[in-house]
Amino acid sequence: MEESNAPTSKKGAKKAEAKAKKEALKAQRAAELAAAAANVTLEDDPAQDNYGNKQTTASLFSKDAEEVEIRSLDESHNGKTVVVRAWLQNSRVQSAKMGFVELRKGGNWNIQGVVMASEEEPLVSRRMVKWITGISPESYVAVEAKVKQPLEPVHSCRVSGLELHITKCYVLAPAPAMLGMTMAAASQPIVNFSDEKAQEGDADAGKAAKPAAETTTPSASMLTHLDNIAMHKRAPVQQAIADIRIQVKRIFRSYLEDLRFKEFEPPCLIGAASEGGGNVFRLPYFGDEAFLAQSPQFYKQFEIAGGRERVFSIGPVFRAENSNTPRHMTEFTGLDLEMEIKDSYTEVLSVLEGVLLSIFRGIQERCADEIETVRAVYHSEPLLLPEPGKEVRLTFAEAQKLLREEGPAEFANVRDDEDMSTPQEKALGEVVRAKYKTDFYVIDKFPETARPFYAKIDDAGTTVGEGVRVTNAFDFFIRGQEVLSGGQRIHNPVELEERIRAKGVDPESAGIKEYLTTFRQVGVPAHGGGGIGLDRVVAWFLALPSVHLAAYYPRTPKRLSP
């Protein structure tokens, strides 16, 4: 549903109205002048109906010309007359009688267009050749053309075995003569992810980015990309990333639906900063205060209490963390699930392992083209996956031991009862890859010190380090970076209250009280689940230099637009 826009005050409206009239007149005048100029060029050309600027294509094309997508063009079209809508990417004048254009649509599908003067029908004038080859790159055009086989394959185009001999060409949406960022620049790997306009280069980002090829087109910064959002999105590399992201969501959803999981929508606006107080956004709410949800954790559990058995959600979560790194965003998309447990929390672990492996294998299979497009810009090694049945699951203590024994010297003293740091995680990723030949693995049985209050303590009473108990909780990693966190939750209200107190949280505090109450009000079956960071899964799978490249509109402490 859309909002009507209302002027804020009558006075302001009047003033704006006067200004508007003046400006509208000015704009109209400019438009008339432009139209006149266009007419001068075309009006005495016998081919004038075959080209020009148009608002609509209704009744412009031959009736027998089939409209096709570039991606669908194949040998069966050879010799036929077709209509194609596309972005005019490049043009080149060969002579006064001949020119070439490159047409692109659907990500990285492009084809060569040829425009050649002809005095026979269909008429193509020299002026028309000049006009077409003068169209600003990135204008949206509709052409009528005869499909022909070129003398030799057009290597610069994906559809290399066919070309379009253009007989009509209309500009539906003209691009300006100067673009804020060219397609060539938009297709270069981004090295600078800083949000600061003045500052050049960002050490962290710079280190991670590996330009695929030496090139003369300079790389634009992420800032320039976001300030030219349409060009950023049109670049084949971003189209490919967006398409891969779609598949990740789709596989997550369909895999779970096949296992009888039901989707639900947790709220974003919540009444209390229930999970950790520090990183939460607060806002005024009708004389009171509201918060933005940091995760759907409590709500997934309410669904289980409400008899929904197995649930998942896909939606935004928020972190008010002032971290200006290529790994952080203030808003990102969570893929979350929660399920009843019958006998053991490993049922949850297996579902999560299954869904992630299914996602990785699925996109390797379905998105081979897109992955190749991304790798041509951001080079990376394929993600090494374990053979079926040889998935790697280490306990936290086993992982720390591995790091102590086979990792870099600086980690020779890591403890089994303290959480891992990011550098430790990355180092472990390399050790695991060398030892087990996989970039994907699970670390289970985290110590209670490293987990929130709702994590279920191991029933066997296992302890690590100085008597710290372990939990039925785990993280999943790819390339040494965490993409999933999950585990069994406490479902017994007495046990839950005890853990809340032990973590130094007041069970009577806002949010916590309502949470506890739900467990006391009804019996809640044993359950567990996990949360996947969609942006990170996409970014780390592709080994992108920043998670911001995987997001549609990345939000950082310094960036809220577009």
Next chain:
Amino acid sequence: MEESNAPTSKKGAKKAEAKAKKEALKAQRAAELAAAAANVTLEDDPAQDNYGNKQTTASLFSKDAEEVEIRSLDESHNGKTVVVRAWLQNSRVQSAKMGFVELRKGGNWNIQGVVMASEEEPLVSRRMVKWITGISPESYVAVEAKVKQPLEPVHSCRVSGLELHITKCYVLAPAPAMLGMTMAAASQPIVNFSDEKAQEGDADAGKAAKPAAETTTPSASMLTHLDNIAMHKRAPVQQAIADIRIQVKRIFRSYLEDLRFKEFEPPCLIGAASEGGGNVFRLPYFGDEAFLAQSPQFYKQFEIAGGRERVFSIGPVFRAENSNTPRHMTEFTGLDLEMEIKDSYTEVLSVLEGVLLSIFRGIQERCADEIETVRAVYHSEPLLLPEPGKEVRLTFAEAQKLLREEGPAEFANVRDDEDMSTPQEKALGEVVRAKYKTDFYVIDKFPETARPFYAKIDDAGTTVGEGVRVTNAFDFFIRGQEVLSGGQRIHNPVELEERIRAKGVDPESAGIKEYLTTFRQVGVPAHGGGGIGLDRVVAWFLALPSVHLAAYYPRTPKRLSP
């Protein structure tokens, strides 16, 4: 991803720790006492292994007993031993040797369980009969039972042709003896939707609710439902509504994916209150200010500018409107789409009409059971849909004329150049239903006065009333209530700036400037789209008395929990 919980201050943590220890001791003592009491009852019973409270069901059941869902039970199970997990809904003692329980799972699937003392294997003691029939309703149990045919069908249960002769019964999650809201109460129609605790009854809500049957169980207020969220969700009527909502989303998505629409995720956090300033939530953002998106409008258009061709999104939108009615929420789910237009905006209208009709026909077909479950509580007439090819599309002027001529006398003077009020819309719904035999219709060509600045003005220059131009914009209605708003957007930056000024908005203002810039930076093809309110579609399709019933966690100006 989950958040670790950190205590807010060291001092507070110490104090909380001391308190926690004390409380934990108390809780432990209580647990020990409860355990002791339970042991006293069971320890000298020869059948003691066949019942009791359990944390897990591992190795409790016979190896040959198949675990089945109640919904899957059929004649093929007759005579077999099965394991069933379910909510114990009711119990009844027949004699010291026999009792009945009602087991429920998967919304409204229930079956009768019989427990009969037996001295032969499998052993069922009288104490076991007493214990089972004494289990608090809404406890979560796992039973082992022999499936048998009852002497006559059990009319109170959906699985009426079979019953479970229970030989083992374990409580996995005990409900308390007193529920805050019983299942009987939770299954009554809600009449009072007020957020005020003191105030009884709400005129608007009360008028709309139509209890399906006279009953002695009193109806609980929406407040009581939300304060007992697990019981609210467990009620078959809410399970059915949730399942219908899932199908609506699923059909929306699959219908559009078949038409090559691509999903994307617009941001919630935005840098400017770009669409209408009044009803937007504001929040502090790292020394600056952020806003919560009121719609994905601008972002859908950026996707089109970015060459994504056809996009849709499903996600939360926010309105800071202090409206305490059963029609409003501060957070709801938008189903949005945007697409390139080839020749006419009616292409958009047709896709939207197609997707909504597909949703309505789809849920009538796929969710017949769920609809029946809802109607048993909230009575309604089936939604009348037009026959294929006989869809009703009226222009705004035609609709107003119809209302003047065939509507109630109070609307005899409605104007063609002023927006409709909610009572007008409802009255029109009745006129259309009487005349065209449909509850679903489109009103097209809204006057520019009733549409936001981005609405494209009709190319033919049509005017209504006192020279007001009409737009290529429309609303869709069911039962006289708007569920969709859409139309063609302006894609020419000169025209767009003119309309922005004409609406009294400053083109240099935050948000608007960036929006306009995108259209100037690149050529943007003609496009249009629409937004559907998911909560309203579900609520009005089922003729529910409040949209709050269709939401998972309704947010109102006075309610942010649970």
